[in-house]
Amino acid sequence: MRHSTRIAVGPVQFRIGSDWAAPVAALERLYAAYPRDDARPADATVRLFAARPWRRWLRPSVHIGGDFVVPGALPLPLAMGLLAAEMGMNLQVALGWRRHLLLHASAVARDGRALIMSGESGSGKSTLAALLGEGDWRLMGDEFTLIDPQSGDAFAFPRAVSLKNSAIAEVAARVDAARLGPLLAATPKGDVRHLIPRTDAIAAMHESARPALLLFPRFGGAASIEPMGEGEAFVRLTEASTNYVALGEAGFAALTRLVRDTPAFGVTYADSAEGIALVEQLWADVLK
Amino acid sequence: MSAVEAFVDLLAARLDPAALAPRDWEGVTGVARSEAMLATLAHRLDGAVLPPAIAALFADQRAAAEVAQRQALWEAEMARRALAPVGIEFVLLKGAAYAAAGMACAAGRQIGDLDILVLAADIRRAENALLKAGWEWVKSDPYDDHYYRAHMHELPPMIHKARDRMIDVHHTILPKTHRVTPDALALVSDAVTSVDGHAVLCPADMAVHCAAHMLADGDLQGGLRNLWDFHAMTRDFAATDAGFWGRLDGRAALHGLQAAVHRAARLSRDLYGSQLPEAWDRSDPADAWFRRRLMARDDWGRVTQPLLEQAFYIRSHWLRMPPAMLAKHLWTKWRKR
Numbered sequence: 001m002r003h004s005t006r007i008a009v010g011p012v013q014f015r016i017g018s019d020w021a022a023p024v025a026a027l028e029r030l031y032a033a034y035p036r037d038d039a040r041p042a043d044a045t046v047r048l049f050a051a052r053p054w055r056r057w058l059r060p061s062v063h064i065g066g067d068f069v070v071p072g073a074l075p076l077p078l079a080m081g082l083l084a085a086e087m088g089m090n091l092q093v094a095l096g097w098r099r100h101l102l103l104h105a106s107a108v109a110r111d112g113r114a115l116i117m118s119g120e121s122g123s124g125k126s127t128l129a130a131l132l133g134e135g136d137w138r139l140m141g142d143e144f145t146l147i148d149p150q151s152g153d154a155f156a157f158p159r160a161v162s163l164k165n166s167a168i169a170e171v172a173a174r175v176d177a178a179r180l181g182p183l184l185a186a187t188p189k190g191d192v193r194h195l196i197p198r199t200d201a202i203a204a205m206h207e208s209a210r211p212a213l214l215l216f217p218r219f220g221g222a223a224s225i226e227p228m229g230e231g232e233a234f235v236r237l238t239e240a241s242t243n244y245v246a247l248g249e250a251g252f253a254a255l256t257r258l259v260r261d262t263p264a265f266g267v268t269y270a271d272s273a274e275g276i277a278l279v280e281q282l283w284a285d286v287l288k
Numbered sequence: 289m290s291a292v293e294a295f296v297d298l299l300a301a302r303l304d305p306a307a308l309a310p311r312d313w314e315g316v317t318g319v320a321r322s323e324a325m326l327a328t329l330a331h332r333l334d335g336a337v338l339p340p341a342i343a344a345l346f347a348d349q350r351a352a353a354e355v356a357q358r359q360a361l362w363e364a365e366m367a368r369r370a371l372a373p374v375g376i377e378f379v380l381l382k383g384a385a386y387a388a389a390g391m392a393c394a395a396g397r398q399i400g401d402l403d404i405l406v407l408a409a410d411i412r413r414a415e416n417a418l419l420k421a422g423w424e425w426v427k428s429d430p431y432d433d434h435y436y437r438a439h440m441h442e443l444p445p446m447i448h449k450a451r452d453r454m455i456d457v458h459h460t461i462l463p464k465t466h467r468v469t470p471d472a473l474a475l476v477s478d479a480v481t482s483v484d485g486h487a488v489l490c491p492a493d494m495a496v497h498c499a500a501h502m503l504a505d506g507d508l509q510g511g512l513r514n515l516w517d518f519h520a521m522t523r524d525f526a527a528t529d530a531g532f533w534g535r536l537d538g539r540a541a542l543h544g545l546q547a548a549v550h551r552a553a554r555l556s557r558d559l560y561g562s563q564l565p566e567a568w569d570r571s572d573p574a575d576a577w578f579r580r581r582l583m584a585r586d587d588w589g590r591v592t593q594p595l596l597e598q599a600f601y602i603r604s605h606w607l608r609m610p611p612a613m614l615a616k617h618l619w620t621k622w623r624k625r
Contacts, residue, residue: 040311250355
């Protein structure tokens, strides 16, 4: 393809090709601090392309493809090329990765133990992970958490955090502006702005952590903590996994082990400060 | 050497994997993924010395393919349990059949929908039994539904509501409107029992169906995979049955598919190095177009020759139905866009 770059996030080596220079330049800025091994062949291919040659210039719109393609997926305007790249990377991992059980969940780690947060978009799992990652936690990822079927350990996928809507101002107030990507306004996912993880989180991206706490956050409403049974946690995580079915017995074994060994809670919180306080309280209780 | 050439040469064991630089592999795996053959390649190169990242990727693919095959065979068992009580026996087709029969081409082969063949007389009862057992229609469009029932060789696709898996119930192997009419009764009555108890087509019919699916019905999408199936199965059938190629010729003639079967044999010789008996070892200038279509992928896994792709798409429709009917069909489809 005309423009391309290579990015390694956690265990996944991507190659990303594009018909336009801009999305690749934006990606290279966001991922400049990530380790780069140009001799390593890619695990996953992302393609950002114009459906017709003239659409590279005339009302340019970015189609997302690669190893896996979702038929009928709508293209994005070129101004949102970075979001298209992010969606393309997610798609290839979600549909193609088989080495780990993939959970659609954010995660942070402290002292080699992982806190995993799963929830629908809007639950605040990304924002909580980003904010915790600015404190004394290691950000493992805001989108996917990878569970190793052999050891049961969690592996990180610390892509650039995708901040949305009100979370943008909240996080922007606490970090160096150089760690923020361009504001992508009024995308299909609302306003989006990327946060480059801290360099120590990127440096530690190959280090696994033992799952210690599973949270199912819910943003909005009076603060509460509800213990969650193994069965409910299991069912919710099967729904949050993109490859649970494809992994068959190995996926079942990994997930049952995770919910049996890891205490789970549903938490409701009204704002981020309260969310973080609840997380710290539960973490202290669990590790007692 | 392009990635697709390297991919085909690796399958054919004409290329030493050690001759590829680490970064050459990403084009090869990209092409393999586009052809839904990554796990096939992973099996073919099991034990070879590979860059660590590729060895790890291939190990993942082999493990995943094993799970996928178990799931596909379970789906066949589910169909058996739905159809056996009403006395309908079926023949497994394509990927599930290769897996059920433990064939070499099944190693790592992706299996999509469950394809089964029943007697035309049983098709209504099969439909009812499957609906009762939890399958439901995928398409709700009345024209599509009518089109399938009036003109196709299979029922409209059904999906199981709990397991989310598709089933295609065939009563023959080419559309009713196709210029060629295979002997569907012979396909079913000469079926054989596979190692795991499912009925599958007899070896010659299996190869005929593989060639028909690729060259007489389809537009060569996924052609490299179908051709690999053809190459591997004919090689293995001929190894245990010295009269196989003769039998294949006879069955192909019975079904009116000699041209397609011979072309499949020549193409698998040209691409994968199949050893053909003398009577089959010919050349046909038109094969070049087929080879070009099969090899039309760039290092990013994209189809490189859109006009050729379009031409083969039109060809597949041309073979499937008479011109007046094709015009009416395309007109209806176009108006519904």
